[in-house]
Amino acid sequence: MTIVEIEYYKGDTLLYGRKIDESELKYQIREIEACYDRDVDNFIELFCRRFGWTIFETEDIPDFIYDRDIGKLY
Numbered sequence: 001m002t003i004v005e006i007e008y009y010k011g012d013t014l015l016y017g018r019k020i021d022e023s024e025l026k027y028q029i030r031e032i033e034a035c036y037d038r039d040v041d042n043f044i045e046l047f048c049r050r051f052g053w054t055i056f057e058t059e060d061i062p063d064f065i066y067d068r069d070i071g072k073l074y
Contacts, residue, residue: 003060004053006044008068013044014060015053025064026073033071043068 002020006013020028028051036043047053066073 002064003056003058003062005062005065006047006068007065008043010041014056014058014062015044015048016056016058017051017053022064022073025066029066029073 001016002018002025004015004017004025006015028047032043032047032050036046044055048055064073
């Protein structure tokens with residue numbers, strides 16, 4: 001399982017999904033950033049639906065953090 005934290009103005013959201021590496025996660029992020037609806041900002045919903053991620057409530061440390069405000073994955 002991979003845990004990803006998405007940081008952005010709506011608040012931080014943790015997601016979990018199948019085990020993937022950084023290059024696959026970057027690909028997924030690029031795909032969603034290119035097509036999400038900016039008027040309603042459905043990034044998280046589209047990301048989950050398209051790539052099988054699930055919103056997660058946990059204290060676990062994420063494998064990756066994606067800061068949408070600056071577009072950086074670390």
